[in-house]
Amino acid sequence: MIDLSxxxxxxxxxxxxxxxxxxxCHINPDGDAIGSQLALYHYLKSMGRSVDMISxxxxxxxxxxxxxxxxxxxxxxxxxxxxxxxxxxxxxVLLDFNxxxxxxxxxxxxxxxxxxxxxIDHHLDPSDFGDLLISDPGVCSTAELVHRIVTAxxxxxxxxxxxxxxxxxxxxxxxxxxxxxxxGPDTFRTVADILESGIDRDRIxxxxxxxxxxxxxxxxxxxxxxxxIVLPEYRTxxxxxxxxxxxxxxxxxxxxxxxxxxxxxxxxVVFSALFIEKEGFVxxxxxxxxxxxxxxxxxxxxxxxxxLNASGGEWKAGLDETVTxxxxxxxxxxxxxxx
Ligand code: 5GP
Ligand code: MN
Numbered sequence: 001m002i003d004l005s006x007x008x009x010x011x012x013x014x015x016x017x018x019x020x021x022x023x024x025c026h027i028n029p030d031g032d033a034i035g036s037q038l039a040l041y042h043y044l045k046s047m048g049r050s051v052d053m054i055s056x057x058x059x060x061x062x063x064x065x066x067x068x069x070x071x072x073x074x075x076x077x078x079x080x081x082x083x084x085x086x087x088x089x090x091x092x093v094l095l096d097f098n099x100x101x102x103x104x105x106x107x108x109x110x111x112x113x114x115x116x117x118x119x120i121d122h123h124l125d126p127s128d129f130g131d132l133l134i135s136d137p138g139v140c141s142t143a144e145l146v147h148r149i150v151t152a153x154x155x156x157x158x159x160x161x162x163x164x165x166x167x168x169x170x171x172x173x174x175x176x177x178x179x180x181x182x183x184g185p186d187t188f189r190t191v192a193d194i195l196e197s198g199i200d201r202d203r204i205x206x207x208x209x210x211x212x213x214x215x216x217x218x219x220x221x222x223x224x225x226x227x228x229i230v231l232p233e234y235r236t237x238x239x240x241x242x243x244x245x246x247x248x249x250x251x252x253x254x255x256x257x258x259x260x261x262x263x264x265x266x267x268x269v270v271f272s273a274l275f276i277e278k279e280g281f282v283x284x285x286x287x288x289x290x291x292x293x294x295x296x297x298x299x300x301x302x303x304x305x306x307x308l309n310a311s312g313g314e315w316k317a318g319l320d321e322t323v324t325x326x327x328x329x330x331x332x333x334x335x336x337x338x339x
Pocket of ligand 1: 122260284285288303304305306307310311312313314
């Protein structure tokens with residue numbers, strides 16, 4: 001875990017500087033992207049600051065209930081307004097990503113802007129961008145890092161229910177409800193602060209995890225029953241879904257979230273992959289147990305990246321060709337694995 005004290009002064013200056021502060025998260029925002037964005041929003045608003053929020057694209061249903069989510073402007077829906085927000089920002093805070101390409105269409109305008117840029121993130125290998133980079137791959141989520149930053153800048157614990165709820169969503173979703181990821185004793189200190197803020201934990205979990213369609217559950221049953229291939233010699237399992245299959249189950253964005261984790265519950269399986277057919281490319285997700293570096297695998301073979309145990313990539317080819325590449329890569333990668 002990094003020492004934040006060397007950033008506190010500069011951060012306080014940015015947070016108190018005159019002008020608007022813009023908080024921007026990554027494309028296809030997950031619970032941690034929106035959770036860390038909203039948590040920082042609630043803190044800065046409580047300090048009387050003028051704060052805007054942008055997401056490069058739409059929020060999924062399971063995040064829309066969050067306090068303040070309605071204030072997040074969606075770049076692909078309100079381009080003119082978002083360009084205007086970016087151009088008038090004095091400070092732009094980038095949350096939960098470290099590669100400017102993850103801002104979608106907003107990237108070009110953020111890059112052009114004269115605003116001071118702060119990155120708050122927990123992914124590996126940050127790119128050299130911005131005026132202040134606070135990157136800590138040792139925390140479980142950007143939300144956890146935001147809580148530590150806010151506590152440091154505030155000088156004491158900041159207690160606010162909407163803030164605590166947002167943090168909790170970030171932490172819970174990035175750890176799979178404390179199943180994976182870089183969570184440790186400090187995560188639980190943050191969680192203790194959150195729970196003491198009086199949040200309704202059961203309600204939040206219900207809104208995040210029990211918010212799907214019946215079709216989504218059927219799709220999950222279908223993919224597990226008929227599409228999961230286990231390769232015992234590689235201690236690996238993978239699943240594929242075509243566009244037609246997704247259509248058959250009335251797929252909406254986010255429906256396949258979490259599917260890639262499920263094969264890891266098979267005894268002996270330590271590496272899991274999910275292939276989703278898109279128009280002109282395949283979206284890949286990788287998960288692993290222990291020290292198997294899925295991010296190295298994703299970077300090396302599929303132009304992707306991510307965390308040690310959770311990563312992804314995209315490949316511009318058909319599904320069959322991508323699976324063939326995956327199987328060849330698995331063989332080559334066997335020597336690099338330490339399991
Ligand atoms: P997921 O499998 O949930 O889509 O992604 C898991 C993690 O992998 C993300 O949090 C992100 O860090 C990383 N990731 C997913 N897709 C990509 C990609 O196309 N490129 C890069 N660099 N990282 C990705
Ligand atoms: Mn995250």
